[in-house]
Amino acid sequence: MPFKHSLLAVGLTLFLSYAGFSGKNLKIMPLGGTRSTSLTYGTASSDLNGYRATLDLLLAGDGNAVDMVGSQKSGNFTDPDHEGYLGFIISQIDAKGIAAMPVQQPNILTLAAGTNDMLQNVAPTDAPARLVTAIQDILDASSATLVVVTTLLPNGNAAVNTRVNTFNAALPGVLQQFTDSGSPVILVDAHAVVAVGDLADGTHPNDAGYKRIAKVFYDGIQEGFSKGWIFDV
Numbered sequence: 001m002p003f004k005h006s007l008l009a010v011g012l013t014l015f016l017s018y019a020g021f022s023g024k025n026l027k028i029m030p031l032g033g034t035r036s037t038s039l040t041y042g043t044a045s046s047d048l049n050g051y052r053a054t055l056d057l058l059l060a061g062d063g064n065a066v067d068m069v070g071s072q073k074s075g076n077f078t079d080p081d082h083e084g085y086l087g088f089i090i091s092q093i094d095a096k097g098i099a100a101m102p103v104q105q106p107n108i109l110t111l112a113a114g115t116n117d118m119l120q121n122v123a124p125t126d127a128p129a130r131l132v133t134a135i136q137d138i139l140d141a142s143s144a145t146l147v148v149v150t151t152l153l154p155n156g157n158a159a160v161n162t163r164v165n166t167f168n169a170a171l172p173g174v175l176q177q178f179t180d181s182g183s184p185v186i187l188v189d190a191h192a193v194v195a196v197g198d199l200a201d202g203t204h205p206n207d208a209g210y211k212r213i214a215k216v217f218y219d220g221i222q223e224g225f226s227k228g229w230i231f232d233v
Helices: 001-010 050-062 090-102 117-121 124-141 158-181 206-227
Strands: 027-035 065-068 079-086 107-113 147-149 185-190
Touching: 001 050, 001 124, 001 185, 027 050, 050 065, 065 185, 090 107, 107 124, 117 124, 117 158, 124 147, 124 158, 147 206, 158 185, 185 206
Parallel strands: 027 065, 027 079, 027 107, 107 147, 147 185
Antiparallel strands: none
16 A cells, blocks of 8 residues: 555554563653543543553563653553643644643653544644644754654544545655654554544544554654664653
């Protein structure tokens, strides 16, 4: 499929498997927002842990010290901090990221943004460029933060899903500037591992879907490590 091939050209993690690194201090700030609460928040997961608890377990299981950071909390695991916000579009997530970066000082940021723009039909054609701005604002706040950004999940609404597909198809091209400059940005593809049938409410995944998203983010972090982008904190 041409879409997947073009994504590979800019460092997208599809189903690649990386050997886990160990001995690192990882301050991870999950950032994002979707319709009713957030993929980052863990909406529609049975425990509100979303992908965060599984990602924590995977990285800690390799022998790393993991600290999830953020001003928000949800879930029942031991480190439920994050920056996931109710119904936020990309521009609002951007503003929260700008405010949080100097406070939280993460060396890894997992970013899921754009679903609400597609749901609300907020200038969807310009949404990839707004995502670029949000990523650049994170990098401007800290050049020592690995940004792992995901494609959007499929959606149960046909019109929204069309916008999602258009948004995802644009990401390799608009994010190429980060690849060209050697910036610590990794694009991963949660869309490839979650089907519409895995959505609990038409937008957010069920528990199994969240676990697969965690593995996608995990592999993206491993790819970042392979490029020397896990910076000391």
